[in-house]
Amino acid sequence: MNKDPALFMSKKNGGRPDAPPVIVSMDDLRALRKDTQAGKKTDASFVTKGDIERIKKSTKIETTQDVRAN
Helix, strand or coil, rough: CCHHHHHEECCCHHEEECCCCCCCCHHHHHHEEEHHHHHCCCCCCCCCHHHHHHHHHHHCCHHHHHHCCC
């Protein structure tokens, strides 16, 4: 499967690929949550289970062949 490199590049880091998402420990999560609630800038985002379900329901994944066939 070919990936569109534009989806994984960022202007903020000179066009280099963004760092992959990571799973953090509970201690890291608590520290991130504390910093976020205190209004400190963090390089993290929280995606809830509800957000993931909403994204799944509203996303239609097609191959290039599927798009060309329609």
